[in-house]
Structure formats: C-alpha cells, structure tokens
Amino acid sequence: MPEDARTPAPGPQPRTDAPHDGEGSHGGDGTSVAAWTATLGVTFGALVVCVAMIFVVVWLIVVGAAIMVVAALSGPVLARAGYGATSPVREFTGQTRAVR
Numbered sequence: 001m002p003e004d005a006r007t008p009a010p011g012p013q014p015r016t017d018a019p020h021d022g023e024g025s026h027g028g029d030g031t032s033v034a035a036w037t038a039t040l041g042v043t044f045g046a047l048v049v050c051v052a053m054i055f056v057v058v059w060l061i062v063v064g065a066a067i068m069v070v071a072a073l074s075g076p077v078l079a080r081a082g083y084g085a086t087s088p089v090r091e092f093t094g095q096t097r098a099v100r
Helices: 033-054 058-083
Strands: 090-093 096-099
Touching (some): 033 058
Antiparallel strands (some): 090 096
C-alpha cells in the first residue's frame, strides 16, 4: 500500500518557521547583561562556598550562599530593567544586536 506523500517521515522534523543559519537559531539565549551577571555571580558564590568548606569557615559559607542568592535574583531584575535578551529596547538579529 503506497504511503501518502503528505505523511511526515518518522523522527524529529525540522522547523519550517525558524530561520536557518547552519547552527540552529537560539534566539539570543544567554547573550545579555542579565544572563551573564546572574551566571558569573552564582559561579563566584559557589567558588566562595567551596573554598570556605575546605577551610571550614562557617561565616564565609553563609556569605557565599548570600552571594549566590543575590546573583540569582539579579538576572530577572536586570532583564525587567531592559538588560535581557528579549528586551523591547534590543532586537536580536543573528550574531549581532541592534539597539533601537
């Protein structure tokens, strides 16, 4: 029995509405001040906690944990302030960012 030509082949199908740039479009994920600030802040706080645990300095563990919490909260706050990848002030266009 012949298979209908409109029936898609099994397996994942490519999106037809996304622009094709050879590498796939990620929409600017992680290419903003908000994302970098949150990521680097949490990483630094984790480093402080790790070093404090090696030397068993309890107050420094608490400071490192506080740094991580503040950094994690800074991402959404900065994104709402206009420093996020999907900010209405910025437009992501492939590898460059145009500011309106």
